[in-house]
């Protein structure tokens with residue numbers, strides 16, 4: 001237990017691991033194949049690698065690192081659209097820093113900036129709105145991306161722009177939704193996941209109810225989980241306990257932040273500004289029904305996709321990429337043919353190498369030890 | 380992007396637009412508080428609140444002891460510095 005001393009409460013961590021080990025033999029079929037538990041959220045993936053949590057767990061538990069990194073799952077065609085928007089002379093294109101390096105089919109936003117496009121990194125959509133206020137003769141576009149966690153902030157920013165009558169501000173909306181995506185994973189024929197850790201900060205906005213279908217319709221335990229290493233260990237213990245007791249429910253480990261009903265002011269703003277798209281394209285997973293939102297007709301004048309022409313071309317992922325299989329837990333990152341060879345964090349081919357929240361990049365960065373340990377475990 | 384950071388609200392700067400100044404590990408910036416207020420907890424009551432700050436928005440009120448523990452842990456991971464660097468690097472007009 002190499003990293004356990006870094007925990008806020010190392011004794012509690014050890015006790016949880018012991019508890020998990022005691023419960024495992026009570027789970028039917030646990031001796032036939034490893035239990036697969038998916039953490040959906042990239043923030044969890046990051047904590048798991050940073051603390052080497054996988055190495056602390058018994059060999060019978062396998063963590064599958066889900067698609068919950070919004071930067072990673074952005075399809076190349078959408079990055080191309082960003083670049084096309086950013087290269088318009090009247091546009092100031094604003095984005096969170098972690099989207100700058102994502103490769104498009106020709107270039108990233110960072111490369112477009114180096115070639116003269118006015119691309120600016122912002123911390124908050126409010127900063128993009130402030131840029132619009134300060135540059136009335138330019139068009140400021142905010143690259144809105146992220147799951148439900150960041151939707152209230154962009155929705156509230158649009159509502160503020162409307163209140164103030166700022167009409168040189170718009171969103172390039174790439175928000176994606178968690179629930180349809182978990183459903184798509186559950187519906188995929190090669191799926192073997194036994195239980196889920198639900199994303200804590202998405203739940204802070206949407207509440208517990210949207211995850212009930214995982215337990216009720218698919219019979220899988222799911223626990224709303226915080227981002228500290230102890231949170232994750234405790235949630236793993238909670239799903240294992242459900243499996244051992246033959247229960248499947250939504251439980252909330254992260255009550256200190258997540259109210260069961262979510263955040264009503266945030267949800268109200270989201271419902272006002274956004275509506276579901278028929279489908280949205282994901283890098284690695286393909287098209288998923290209702291997995292993204294666009295702006296409602298009433299806010300069309302704040303929608304960059306309607307204000308400006310965008311190429312919206314569909315660019316297929318390179319054939320050798322196996323991101324989809326990694327995302328669903330069918331193969332492990334290092335089993336992808338191009339992992340660590342053609343595909344590295346410096347030269348990402350696939351979505352999961354792009355940010356440190358992507359499973360492949362996380363393995364590459366922190367996980368060499370874990371890979372060795374896993375290889376030892378699975379022979 | 381999705382992690383957020385705890386901070387303490389020090390003053391309300393714009394009642395109408397629900398903007399407050401927050402102190403995050405010694406760095407101050409304006410954030411929006413629309414998601415943490417309701418009739419029982421109006422803007423005035425937010426001064427002194429510890430909140431989880433997420434891309435410029437207070438998303439949840441948290442207990443002070445929890446907030447401090449989380450900050451200490453994030454600090455140990457170098458993530459407080461990273462978040463503050465992102466805030467400072469934001470190319471917004473002053």
Ligand code: SF4
Nearest residue numbers: 323336339343350360
């Ligand atoms: S190694 Fe690269 S291509 Fe293969 S699954 Fe990972 S990110 Fe995708």
